[in-house]
Amino acid sequence: MKFNSILTSLLTFSFVVCFAQETTTPQGHTNQNKFRQLYNELATPNAYRTASGAPGPAYYQQQADYVMELTLNDDTQELFGDQTVTYTNNSPENLSYLWLQLDQNVRARDGQSFDRLDNGNDYYGTQRAVGPGFVNAYLLEEKFDGGFKIDLLKDTNGVDLPYTVHQTMMRIDLPTPLASGASISFRLKWHYNIPNRQFWDARSGYEYFKKDDNYAYFIAQFFPRMAVYNDVEGWQNQQFWGNGEFALPFGDYDVKITVPDDHIVESTGVLENRKAVYSTTMMKRFREAKKSYDEPVFIVTQDEAEANEKSTPTGTKTWHFTAKNVRDFAFASSRKFIVDMMNVDVNGNDVMAVSVYPKEGNPLWEQWSTKTVASALKSYSRMTFDYPYHKAVSVHADDVGMEYPMICFNFGRPDSDGKYSDRTKFGMIGVIIHEVGHNFFPMIVNSDERQWGWMDEGLNSFVQIIAEQDFGKSNPEAIPGMDHYPSDDMDPQNIVPYMSGDQDFIAPIMANPENVYQLGPNAYSKPATALNILRETVMGRELFDHAFKTFSQRWMFKHPTPEDFFRTMEDASAFDLDWFWRGWFFTTDVVDMGVTEVKDIKKFDDDMRYFSRYLGNSLRNLTPDDFKNRKEPKKFYKVTFEKPGGIPMPLIVEYSYADGTKERKTYPAQVWRKSDREVSKYIATDKEIVGVLVDPDNATADINKDNNTWPKTLAENDFEKFKKQQD
């Protein structure tokens, strides 16, 4: 019975243990692994948008065609429009009402854009995007009557259509629902006071040149535009508050613009009556420009533009443009404009690069604008698809960069004495590349800017880095003394001040542009840097470029969502990147990896138990004879790395040895998949490790360099680095 007695005792003991455990019952957890799939974050794939990231068999998009007659009043700075919209409902649903965008209402007297600002907490950039700030807006309110005045809305039979204006959105109530597959046409007449673009810090408007008493007009978001209706948002009718840009359907445009007869006009679309509006000399030069692929040809020279400045119109002239499959329409008009053009060969297709600028842009603009447009078209076409339109126009407007189909408004103005700094020059070249690049994102790869600012700004800013580097290579005279173009977002370290900043003022990239604190880093720099790191450090150029091009081509002339981008990048590359999207796009986590310990653990004994212990089962059953001819490493290290930062990234390590040699090793990001905070690696070597450096090329945007070295050396901060340079 002794046996039984022991058994009883053990059971009792066991019971006590179990009882004790009940008070500390392990609590389970959901899958928090950083490498889990994004099933909870991403919309479920469906027939409209597939799991591969491509448009599905049921994908559809609406069509909005416009016929417009516009009149610009240069005396009163008013624009009058008479437009007929034909809207085709390709959705499977019937629509009982239509939503149109009235962006000019952002400056209406009863507009609420300024009222939304929190003057205590709105971070820099929010007010910039909408206007001159509350105080000035208040003072100006009495003077400027902005916003659309709707003069007429009728159906094709001349019957009034009921409508409701809600801030920057206008709902047209249809007498009978617009059936799936059906079209409806209606006529709208409107006018509005054109805002002083510089005062309002507006995306479009006029600039007044006091010296010669002339105006230049940069006209955009100027007509009631159809909102997008799709499978994701239904009607995308979020208000235009100022920061969130546009969601627009594709359509065909036929636009006649009547301006003073001494004005020069450039716009979206094909100029249908060039012979009627160009002089004989201009026509001759235009034909020359079509043959020039190296140097721009002046269509209007500076001398001629300066003579025009002094002229007075004798009447009006109507410029007629048409555009197929564009998502918007914009134009510029002034008697001050100089024009030059150069043809660009984009993989066998001729595209005209055009620059339009007042003399105030020279000498910078005549030298670099058109060449920059040409270079950008080639680079973006290489990374995505061949530019499908017949021209790309760069217009000089002070202190703004804004994009529309085929035409964009760009800053970069020399001082009044014609001098300019490198900063002004590179700012101008950079913004032209960026805004021309917007032809690809979002004018053609037509994402929803109102909801996802990063989808066009981030993707575009990323390709901009590549296009700027191309420009520097093909125009070395533009970057004297430099080995490459100084791209803002190329160096991952440049995003560190933002990512390591106060979390109270940072939002995830996957946020609406109206709700973020620092729109520039949030929607532009961080996604651009992330994609550059993804290309250079995670995926490699070949796999990345193929996937990026696949996404661009799949969604060319369509409406992609973030899911479509994330999924295509994985689908086309066999890279599971959910961990990357989660860390960089869905969180405000940071990259911080380091090395904590290097331990020489070699205590070799002859029976190789040590090896067995550390190197696992593969060696465990080997006999000493198996090791007779083994090459025994002189050193056996355990190196421990830490990851205080939330974003898992490839662990790039440079080992330095006593003999002066160095060795690089890149462990994939998946090294962190089971231990998010700390991992160790064994190093068998004949050489003594004297140093370990994590992220030696600063390729991961690691925010803390103090833990990147062994032996530990505190990294210099920016002050100390600058001071050292000075000394």
Place this chain on the structure above:
Amino acid sequence: MFVKPEQSQIQLVVRVFTDDFTASLSRFTSADIKLDPDQLSETVISGHISNYFQQHFQLKSPKDSAVFSFVGWEYKNDQTILYASFDSLSEMTQLEWSNTFLMDVFPDQKNIVTLTTPKTKKSYLHTKNLIFAKYSF
């Protein structure tokens, strides 16, 4: 702002948008300032910036022995980065400062000061109605 007690020093790195800073500096000096060494000597520009710095970032505590040094400035993209320090500080039990950078030109200006000590990192928001901040060790 990097606090270095062992060196009795506070190191300041200020990032401002160049256009905004030029406007504020021009108002401060009552001159049309361009931060361009081709147009204005480096010494003159540094002198202006140093004076501006001392006017718009003031150390209230510890104050008695503090020696301000303007180290220099550089461009980075569309920003100008200014470097300065307070040296020979007496024992640091508390830091108190005021920050009015750019607020003369932009009434709604928001400045964030990130203070880094050997042990901690903390951020402070400054507005026209909140120009002072304090940190106790």
